[in-house]
Amino acid sequence: MRLIRSALMTAAGTAIAIGFAGLAVEAAPKQGGILKFVVPDEPPSFDGHRETTFALIHPIAPFYSLLIRVNPDQPYKSGDFQCDLCTEMPKAADGGKTFTFKLKQGVKFSDGTPLTAHDVVATFKKIISPPEDVSSARKAFYVMVDSVSAPDNNTVVFKLKYPSGAFIPALANPYNFIYSKAKLDQDIHWYEKNVMGSGPFVFESREAGAVIKGKRNPNYHHKGKPYLEGYEAIFAKKQSLRVQAIQGDRAAIEFRGFPPSSRDDLVKALGNKITVQESNWNCALLFSPNQLKKPFDDVRVRRALTLAIDRWGGSQYLSKIAIVKGVGGVAFPGHELAATDDELKQIAGYWPDINKSRAEAKRLLKEAGQENLKFTLYNRAVDQPYKFVGTWLIDQWRQIGLTVDQKAEPTGPFYATLRRKKDFDVAVNFNCQAVVNPLLDVAAHISNDRTANQYGGYQDRELDKLFDAMNKSGDVKEQRDLMRKFEKRVLDEKAHQFITLWWYRVIPHRSYVKGWHITPSHYLNQQLETVWLDK
Amino acid sequence: MYQYILKRILLMIPTLLGAAILVFFLMRLIPGDICELRLAGSGATFNQSSLDICRREVGIDQPVIVQFGQFLRGLVTFDFGKSMWTGRPIVEEIGLRFELSLMIAILATITATVIAIPLGTVSAIKQDTWIDYAVRAFTIAGIAMPSFWLGILIILGILFTTQWWTGIPWMPPIEYRSDWTSWDNIANNLALLIWPALATGYRYSAVAARMTRSAMLEVLREDYIRTARAKGLVERLIIRRHSLKNAMLPVVTVIGIEFAFLMGGLVVTEQVFNLNGLGKLFVESVTNHDYAMTQALVMVVVSVFVFTNFIVDVFYAWLDPRIRYR
Numbered sequence: 001m002r003l004i005r006s007a008l009m010t011a012a013g014t015a016i017a018i019g020f021a022g023l024a025v026e027a028a029p030k031q032g033g034i035l036k037f038v039v040p041d042e043p044p045s046f047d048g049h050r051e052t053t054f055a056l057i058h059p060i061a062p063f064y065s066l067l068i069r070v071n072p073d074q075p076y077k078s079g080d081f082q083c084d085l086c087t088e089m090p091k092a093a094d095g096g097k098t099f100t101f102k103l104k105q106g107v108k109f110s111d112g113t114p115l116t117a118h119d120v121v122a123t124f125k126k127i128i129s130p131p132e133d134v135s136s137a138r139k140a141f142y143v144m145v146d147s148v149s150a151p152d153n154n155t156v157v158f159k160l161k162y163p164s165g166a167f168i169p170a171l172a173n174p175y176n177f178i179y180s181k182a183k184l185d186q187d188i189h190w191y192e193k194n195v196m197g198s199g200p201f202v203f204e205s206r207e208a209g210a211v212i213k214g215k216r217n218p219n220y221h222h223k224g225k226p227y228l229e230g231y232e233a234i235f236a237k238k239q240s241l242r243v244q245a246i247q248g249d250r251a252a253i254e255f256r257g258f259p260p261s262s263r264d265d266l267v268k269a270l271g272n273k274i275t276v277q278e279s280n281w282n283c284a285l286l287f288s289p290n291q292l293k294k295p296f297d298d299v300r301v302r303r304a305l306t307l308a309i310d311r312w313g314g315s316q317y318l319s320k321i322a323i324v325k326g327v328g329g330v331a332f333p334g335h336e337l338a339a340t341d342d343e344l345k346q347i348a349g350y351w352p353d354i355n356k357s358r359a360e361a362k363r364l365l366k367e368a369g370q371e372n373l374k375f376t377l378y379n380r381a382v383d384q385p386y387k388f389v390g391t392w393l394i395d396q397w398r399q400i401g402l403t404v405d406q407k408a409e410p411t412g413p414f415y416a417t418l419r420r421k422k423d424f425d426v427a428v429n430f431n432c433q434a435v436v437n438p439l440l441d442v443a444a445h446i447s448n449d450r451t452a453n454q455y456g457g458y459q460d461r462e463l464d465k466l467f468d469a470m471n472k473s474g475d476v477k478e479q480r481d482l483m484r485k486f487e488k489r490v491l492d493e494k495a496h497q498f499i500t501l502w503w504y505r506v507i508p509h510r511s512y513v514k515g516w517h518i519t520p521s522h523y524l525n526q527q528l529e530t531v532w533l534d535k
Numbered sequence: 536m537y538q539y540i541l542k543r544i545l546l547m548i549p550t551l552l553g554a555a556i557l558v559f560f561l562m563r564l565i566p567g568d569i570c571e572l573r574l575a576g577s578g579a580t581f582n583q584s585s586l587d588i589c590r591r592e593v594g595i596d597q598p599v600i601v602q603f604g605q606f607l608r609g610l611v612t613f614d615f616g617k618s619m620w621t622g623r624p625i626v627e628e629i630g631l632r633f634e635l636s637l638m639i640a641i642l643a644t645i646t647a648t649v650i651a652i653p654l655g656t657v658s659a660i661k662q663d664t665w666i667d668y669a670v671r672a673f674t675i676a677g678i679a680m681p682s683f684w685l686g687i688l689i690i691l692g693i694l695f696t697t698q699w700w701t702g703i704p705w706m707p708p709i710e711y712r713s714d715w716t717s718w719d720n721i722a723n724n725l726a727l728l729i730w731p732a733l734a735t736g737y738r739y740s741a742v743a744a745r746m747t748r749s750a751m752l753e754v755l756r757e758d759y760i761r762t763a764r765a766k767g768l769v770e771r772l773i774i775r776r777h778s779l780k781n782a783m784l785p786v787v788t789v790i791g792i793e794f795a796f797l798m799g800g801l802v803v804t805e806q807v808f809n810l811n812g813l814g815k816l817f818v819e820s821v822t823n824h825d826y827a828m829t830q831a832l833v834m835v836v837v838s839v840f841v842f843t844n845f846i847v848d849v850f851y852a853w854l855d856p857r858i859r860y861r
Contacts, residue, residue, distance in 0.1 A: 038709075042819075044573055045621070045622060050585065051573075052573075052574055052577040052579040052580070052581055053573075053576070053579075054577065133588060133591075134588070135584070135588040135589060136585065137574065137579070137580065137581040137582065137585050138579075138580055138581075140580065140582055141580070193622060193623070207631065207711075207713060207811070208621065208623065208811075209628075209631070209632065209811040209815065209816060209819070210710055210711060210811040211710050234809075235809075235811075236709060236809045237806055237809075237815070237818075237819070238806045238807065238809070240687070241690075241806070241807065241808075241809050244690055244691075244694060244706055245706070245709050245809075247694060247704050247706070248704050248705055248706025249703075249704070249705075250706055250708060250709045250710075251709070269698065269704065270704075410567075410822065411567070411572055411822070412566065412567030412568070412569075412571070412572050412822070412824045413565065413566040415567055415571045415572060415576065416566035416567035416568070416571060417566065418575075419571060419575065421566070432577060432579055433580065434579070440580070444580075451580075452574075452575075452581055452582055452583050452586065453575070453580060523579075
């Protein structure tokens with residue numbers, strides 16, 4: 001039953017993407033042309049291993065190859081990984097603890113030097129166990145890795161401490177650019193300011209704050225690709241300008257996502273010259289009561305906060321104006337580890353009868369002596385989706401008699417409060433990941449001494465145990481059962497912190513852009529090798 | 536005159552130092568730091584060690600007084616260091632944007648001067664006629680309308696007009712090409728720059744036109760103008776040689792101050808047109824908590840203001856000898 005449901009969900013997700021995009025039948029790709037796209041921010045450095053922003057992925061990812069990646073032809077399918085530099089996806093050996101990758105031969109970096117297994121090993125050593133002065137943002141993804149080695153020039157072997165379902169998705173992370181061992185040996189910080197990969201495009205130029213240009217790599221290891229002659233990633237901070245740029249054809253696409261109103265404006269202005277692709281987004285908008293502060297240390301008060309929220313109704317109304325839609329638990333909706341609607345409806349805050357839910361919220365508040373609770377919702381001063389959802393939350397809480405005001409601050413002060421001052425009442429925050437990998441993505445809910453991304457101020461060792469058990473299990477059914485217990489504990493029993501709605505990604509682009517398929521993450525499928533221009 | 540110039544130069548030093556102290560400590564009053572923003576701001580996974588390494592690299596783990604000492608040393612040696620965000624030399628980053636901002640400022644100043652001085656003069660000469668009313672309406676609208684808003688109207692106007700007219704919406708380019716060697720690049724850059732120059736030049740010209748008008752009205756009532764007319768001088772000569780030249784003192788001041796403002800003050804207008812100038816860099820460095828870059832930019836803008844004021848003062852002293860003897 002679960003498999004049928006999972007297949008149906010995947011099919012539904014696919015249908016959304018394909019239905020809007022009109023991609024079911026695509027003509028043969030044409031060679032040539034320069035793709036111009038807009039990027040809202042400029043990357044701080046060029047090193048994918050240390051950065052966490054999409055502003056690095058969009059302009060820089062096309063210069064690099066990965067060991068494995070999400071399938072660029074069907075990127076909306078969770079768990080569909082394929083080789084980029086390897087020849088075939090390996091079968092786990094040694095009880096799921098050893099993975100041996102055979103590499104393609106003849107792959108070259110853009111400086112002409114051959115790419116070998118030693119480059120792959122040097123890359124992953126930098127990611128997994130970097131020297132003390134080297135930053136690796138996602139090294140926690142690889143706690144299961146015991147060693148990585150290259151027995152010869154074409155073979156890479158990963159040995160794990162224990163079998164883990166999180167390993168392969170972590171390996172396919174789009175930030176895992178394969179670097180040259182020679183360059184890393186010369187200066188391990190070299191890639192922070194330089195670009196040199198083996199991807200579909202070769203770095204052409206960069207004008208600080210304005211544009212990064214890439215040109216076709218004639219020696220690219222996927223024969224016949226890329227189709228484009230080159231691309232220009234134009235930095236444009238203002239959203240209205242990015243929309244105007246697509247309307248005025250100064251850019252063909254923006255890969256992060258626009259709010260529904262911008263989609264509607266573009267479709268109205270350009271009709272069939274605009275194609276819209278939409279997808280659920282692997283970003284959850286959370287709200288976290290501050291458990292270091294009274295009365296939010298009381299589980300009854302926290303449960304009341306989630307019980308007041310009508311997520312099923314909110315999804316319908318908010319999705320018309322904001323970039324949120326999916327109702328889900330801690331795991332990305334539609335993934336095989338995610339809760340079904342029936343399972344969700346058993347969790348506080350997801351009950352189908354909102355009146356019953358709010359009555360229970362009022363009862364809990366009364367029991368805790370907090371019927372007239374007043375507090376401030378601390379939010380990030382960004383419209384989409386933070387302030388939209390924040391305003392909606394306040395109205396939801398008003399309906400159980402709470403008085404809530406909203407304080408929104410720019411990103412810098414916002415994170416300073418969440419991470420250091422910690423004097424907020426309830427804060428909105430978000431968890432945004434690349435490859436859909438719920439086993440690791442839910443790390444934002446574990447104890448705050450084990451993750452840097454949990455702002456509720458709680459420690460829950462039982463929860464940590466469930467997290468570890470999930471990650472050490474090689475069996476999907478067992479992982480799923482543990483995920484349900486984990487979810488129930490976070491969202492209901494202990495009511496630590498809550499998902500409001502999952503984000504929804506909307507990409508309206510010029511219809512002449514072909515071969516690009518939307519993904520559940522703005523970090524994925526950005527090598528651009530399959531993109532072509534139908535002009 | 537030399538003594539006057541020397542005095543003005545010496546006065547620039549405490550002004551610059553005061554600005555340096557102010558910007559250094561004000562920046563540090565804003566909660567949050569660049570590393571938190573860089574790693575936590577994307578909502579993705581990161582770890583404490585990445586945060587610690589980042590803080591060590593950009594130097595914000597040092598005591599504030601040490602950071603201040605480094606900043607002052609950099610100021611004295613004209614070495615602003617590296618951008619905390621991109622890790623590249625600040626001089627290089629600012630240099631890239633300075634050219635564009637300077638061009639906008641020059642284009643806007645030309646636009647403003649060409650419009651303002653004739654309009655202000657005509658308005659004064661034809662005081663209380665329909666021409667004067669029309670000029671006053673035009674200039675008040677220019678002062679009342681923020682240039683970024685006019686910029687948005689210009690872009691939308693162009694988009695809608697071209698779509699309505701040709702069926703294909705067109706908008707000005709959104710990327711500036713610093714390489715001026717090909718005609719394509721020149722045409723692209725002019726197509727990009729002309730609109731922000733118009734948007735900012737309109738407000739600029741409105742201010743200067745009103746100043747020209749009021750200065751001219753004052754001068755036209757002076758005894759020496761009456762004397763010139765009594766002597767039978769041609770009206771054109773009275774206006775050009777005797778009135779306009781003397782009315783230019785306050786107008787020069789306005790043009791100088793506005794020019795300096797344009798060098799770093801086009802914060803929103805640059806965003807509207809996606810101009811990669813100093814104003815945009817300013818916004819980005821403040822929002823990114825890039826202390827080093829913000830401090831350097833403030834010092835550049837303050838220097839431009841101080842230097843422009845110095846030039847205006849010298850020009851004043853040259854135009855009106857009484858000033859340098861006070």
